Amino acid sequence: MKRTITSLLTFAALLFGGLVGNALAQTSAPVAPATGERVAAAAAVATASPVKLTLPLKEGSVRFLVIGDTGTGTHQQHELADVMLRYRQSFPYEFVLMMGDNLYGGETPTDFKTKFEDVYKPLLDDKVKFYATLGNHDGSNQRFYQAFNMNGEEFYRFARGNVAFYSLNSNYMDKRQVKWLEDELAKDTAEWKIMFMHHPPYSSGGKHGSSSGLREVVEPIFLKYGVNAVFAGHEHFYERIKPQKGIYYFISGAGGKLRSGDVKKNSPLTDKAYDTDMSFMLLEAAGDELHFQVISRTGETVDSGVMMNQRKKAKAMNASNLTVSPIR
Numbered sequence: 001m002k003r004t005i006t007s008l009l010t011f012a013a014l015l016f017g018g019l020v021g022n023a024l025a026q027t028s029a030p031v032a033p034a035t036g037e038r039v040a041a042a043a044a045v046a047t048a049s050p051v052k053l054t055l056p057l058k059e060g061s062v063r064f065l066v067i068g069d070t071g072t073g074t075h076q077q078h079e080l081a082d083v084m085l086r087y088r089q090s091f092p093y094e095f096v097l098m099m100g101d102n103l104y105g106g107e108t109p110t111d112f113k114t115k116f117e118d119v120y121k122p123l124l125d126d127k128v129k130f131y132a133t134l135g136n137h138d139g140s141n142q143r144f145y146q147a148f149n150m151n152g153e154e155f156y157r158f159a160r161g162n163v164a165f166y167s168l169n170s171n172y173m174d175k176r177q178v179k180w181l182e183d184e185l186a187k188d189t190a191e192w193k194i195m196f197m198h199h200p201p202y203s204s205g206g207k208h209g210s211s212s213g214l215r216e217v218v219e220p221i222f223l224k225y226g227v228n229a230v231f232a233g234h235e236h237f238y239e240r241i242k243p244q245k246g247i248y249y250f251i252s253g254a255g256g257k258l259r260s261g262d263v264k265k266n267s268p269l270t271d272k273a274y275d276t277d278m279s280f281m282l283l284e285a286a287g288d289e290l291h292f293q294v295i296s297r298t299g300e301t302v303d304s305g306v307m308m309n310q311r312k313k314a315k316a317m318n319a320s321n322l323t324v325s326p327i328r
């Protein structure tokens, strides 16, 4: 019954062309700041919190996880990984997109082990693939590390079903990368075109904020070729940006670190933000819909909703072309 009500709400929201937060998520209680003793208290809660899935689990859908700024090896990162594992039992995601800063500090074999392999061992053992992008703390040689699936490239594309994923190196958005991106997008027939990179084109972070220079270069390309959604990290919190020129932007950079309270209050960019604990995102691409659910280290759902494929929507409305239409 609950799923039926949720579906009806979702359908109604889609009729109005909106990006909707799930009612359950909107009523979630705020989580205590992850500092000192409160961290231990929260960890105890994480162990006991039941899995509450808001994703539809449609047949044949593309299921994945997004996480960023993971590379610490701290017990908090392990706790978050435990929640990732628990949710996989209900939502069997195939792969993980890493938003960069995959390794803080050293990059010796021991660092790869303690800050990545040990943390995600159950997932790796279960053949979950990780696709990395390079952050400002990451050495370029990470592209040769097999478990990051970069195939020796600083920027690359892969696809699942009707979804194309582009990992961009936002540290150096030079002419070579721009040309590659345009060439790939020009011939890309995937219905969903999803970008992931470390630096966020839009952000309400107090410490960093929007990467404006990067945005000036990439946004016109995203618009020209109908990119649907963009995921980034760098900021150690979660933020769902209000759709910008018809494109959905997310920040998920609290996978290994937290910058508590860093999201500017009353930012005009923010649709939903969460900066009081670490988090990751679950995503499900099903036909014209891209569903998402954001989970905290305590196992709570802090945001969820569904996005409509912008170009499909334009077609359904008999638009004269298939350029990205504004969401709101």
Ligand SMILES: [Fe+2]
Binding pocket: 101, 135, 136, 137, 198, 233, 234, 235
């Ligand atoms: Fe960073």
